[in-house]
Amino acid sequence: MNFSEILNLFKQGKTGAKSHMKNLIEMAAADGHFDESEYDLLKVIAKRNNISEGQLKSIQANPAGVKFEVPTDEGEKFSQLYDLVHMMTIDNEVHHEETKLCNLFAIKFGYPKDKVNDLIVAIQGNIKHGQDPEETMRRVALMLK
Numbered sequence: 001m002n003f004s005e006i007l008n009l010f011k012q013g014k015t016g017a018k019s020h021m022k023n024l025i026e027m028a029a030a031d032g033h034f035d036e037s038e039y040d041l042l043k044v045i046a047k048r049n050n051i052s053e054g055q056l057k058s059i060q061a062n063p064a065g066v067k068f069e070v071p072t073d074e075g076e077k078f079s080q081l082y083d084l085v086h087m088m089t090i091d092n093e094v095h096h097e098e099t100k101l102c103n104l105f106a107i108k109f110g111y112p113k114d115k116v117n118d119l120i121v122a123i124q125g126n127i128k129h130g131q132d133p134e135e136t137m138r139r140v141a142l143m144l145k
Contacts, residue, residue, distance in 0.1 A: 017049035019069040020080050021059050023105060027087040031095035041090050045083050070109055075137070077109045082133040085123040094124075111144070119143055 024045060028038040046056045059066055071077040084105050088098040099120075106116040119140060126136035 016069050016071060016076075017051055018055070018059055018066045020049065020071075020083070021046055021051055021056060022063050022066040022068070023080070024083060024087050025060050025063060027084050027098060027101055027105075030088075030097040030101045031093070032097075035091040037090045038087060041087060068108075075134075078137045079133045081106055081109060081111070081119075082123055082127070082136055085120055086127050089124055089127060115143055 021042070024042055028034050028042060042056065043053060046053070051059075071080055081102075084102050088094055088102050102120055103116050106119060107113055111119060122140045122143060123136055126139055131139065
């Protein structure tokens with residue numbers, strides 16, 4: 001792999017991370033208010049994805065400037081869904097609009113429509129019990145077959 005291919009992969013990852021941040025911001029705002037616990041979680045996920053707080057504020061100020069991207073890697077797809085479910089539940093109030101949006105993201109990510117509700121409920125339970133995305137993915141893998 002040459003330098004330009006590596007650089008291109010890095011740029012794609014950063015773009016994908018920005019798309020993920022935009023999705024999380026949409027999830028946090030879906031219930032009509034942006035709770036402090038939601039913003040704290042957003043900052044943690046942004047840091048994990050090498051997105052600065054300035055970039056995060058820029059995405060929040062101009063979400064239309066960030067293109068929606070479906071993760072291509074299955075692990076990343078699940079990790080992003082996990083983060084979205086976590087954002088939906090972090091304030092301990094799951095609003096109907098958040099549930100609809102989370103279902104929509106899961107379907108856009110390619111999860112079977114008939115399994116999405118059960119998948120989200122399973123992820124919620126794992127988050128409640130302190131399971132990370134990797135452990136949660138192992139626990140729900142059978143649901144996805």
